[in-house]
Amino acid sequence: MSVGIKEKTINIALVGNPNSGKTTLFNELTGSTQYVGNWPGVTVEKKEGKIKKTKNKINLVDLPGIYSLSSYTMEEIVARDYILDKKPDLIINIVDATNIERNMYLTTQILELGVPVLVALNMMDVIEKNKDKINLEEIESHLNAKVVPISASRGKGIENLISTLEEMATISPDLANIDFYSKDIQQEVNKIENFIEEIANENKVNKRWLAVKLLEQDSHTLSKFDIDEEIKTYIVKIKEKIEEIEDDDMESIIANERYIFINTMVKKTVKKTKRQELTNSDKIDKILTNRFFSVPIFLAVMFIVYYVSIQTLGDYTIGWVEGGIEYFAGLVSSGLMSLGVTEFIHALVIDGVIGGVGAVLVFVPQIMILFFFISVLEDTGYMARVAFVMDKFFRKFGLTGKSFIPLLIGSGCSVPGIMATRTLENEKDRKLTILLTPFISCGAKLPIYVMFAAAFFPNNSGMVVFIIYMLGIAVAILSGILLKNTLFKGAVAPFVMELPPYRVPTLKGLFIHMWDRGKDFLKKAGTIIFAAAVLIWMMQTFSFNFSIVENPSNSILAGIGRFIAPIFRPLGFGDWISAVAIFTGFVAKEVVVATLGVLTGVGEVAEDAPELITSIQALFTPAKAWSFMAFNLLAAPCIAAIGAMKKEFNSWKWTLFAVSYQTGIAYIIAMIIYQVLK
């Protein structure tokens, strides 16, 4: 604490349950000063920001949303380690007042850590609306902690919260532990505290916390602290004695005791008015998770999301962006001309950079609209119901209901889809979902199918696209079944999930959510695609002796294409142009169509331009086209998605396995398709 005061920087951690309004409060407090990164070594997202309008500099760290401080999930370990090792000056514990019993469980754990705690009691507007009464002063005295009522989604109580924070940061806190446990257990805890007080002080941890953890025989704590053997034996004896009396294991006894404390407190402090049996949320749920309607409703919702974001609205935006990019390219072109740059520089900027990055940018509005809808599904609480309804189906191929969210996002772009696997608690589920997400065709691959459909099946183009998407889903399902019974064999992970009440989302919240997802895609366009577009343009402009080529068939790219082409001969498309398109597709699927256009001498045109269609008809046969589409659909995704896989697997070994598996499957299936159809 002293260091923080001297530098006038106060470090505060924000802790709370998922669905408690934590993200909303964080956004309210920090505004646009957010910095998003990762916790070291793990893939849990770390958000930091400065609290607005304060006298002192206050740094706020958003800890992951957790239900408990036990150490069963990555999020719990991250939160616990941060509090114990980094010693924040203060903790804001956000508590959902409408779900106070369960939320307070985490509070009882936080209060034992020896850090001053401010309880922000959220959703007080709902409490008021329901005419419920909560006695804040009495809760304060029960917890020996300050309680501030807020309503984060309406921005109410935030100023009071900030001024209370500043006040608390300047006075030395009262950290006296309150006794949560029943008399007999509390006595034993106190005894253990006396024995380990010295070690606790040496390690700067709270003796109450250490005593309880040791009593629970928490393996992480036992290995971290050097406890005297004699004390250890004593604690084990005490533990066994209590376990015998209570006929349960120690962890459960402690959890039970905490809830008994909370029950007693809530009974004294919360007065709920009697209300009708069914809330609005229950009524909505009756329809949305109805035995007969839920699956049709789910399919209809998915269709609407798709129809609007990919087909209609999304499709119009592609035209608008294309027009905008053309206009921009024209401006830059005449600007460069007037500067008198060489033809080479002109072509590099216009064809290489603007052409390449533009090919990706056209998808941005479409992806953003899709992410907006996904945010609506998440923020309203429907996504959790989808997991509930679909769990049994997903379980058949080794996934859980929660895997649906990454797969759905993956249909827009695999990068945020893979990143969304973070919501899965279980390591095995996570790995399998990351591996399968790229099989769901992303938006960038769509123009490839549209082009081939226009060339060979102009009357059934919708059907072609549908079959390809279904092929991706089928391969994902079969892979899931295969891997579940081999590599991922073993016990099924538990599925225990909260179903939050349905809520009307705020527009601000939706946009923040959408932006959080969409920026991954934009970042990809700005970095990897930018570099790749320049590199590909260079490779198709120069020959191996670095002179500019007139005909692209003499370029470096063509050389690479000729070298790798034989590999694809069994698949039907063993020519160098197709091979180059596969190669550039590895950089970004968006450029496959452009590559085919440029190399067949048509130039960069729309995927259904007549001149492109003619040259595609000359280069491919229907059998080759199916094989080529299947290979593009299933093979290793683009570099950006492989990068995302590496980040989420946190292992090169797994990334290499995933890429080899995907490419291997793609090769086999494309070969079968070609050999059968030809």
Place this chain on the structure above:
Amino acid sequence: MSRTLKEVKVGEKVNIKKISGSGPVKRRLMDMGVTKGQEILVRKVAPLGDPIEVNLRGYELTFRKEEAEKIIVE
């Protein structure tokens, strides 16, 4: 008469007697408030037959029948 939560019918309210087993699943259930003596209402079964939805401590929770089998009620 004690039985497991898996056998409890939809719409029925029961008291939790004990959670059998140990380890992460048990701990997770307890963290979520599924503790001894707590009243729990079986709200519904998912359309495909699994998982189940329960109401306790004023909120909705879902877990699979496999987990429900570990919860002894009376």
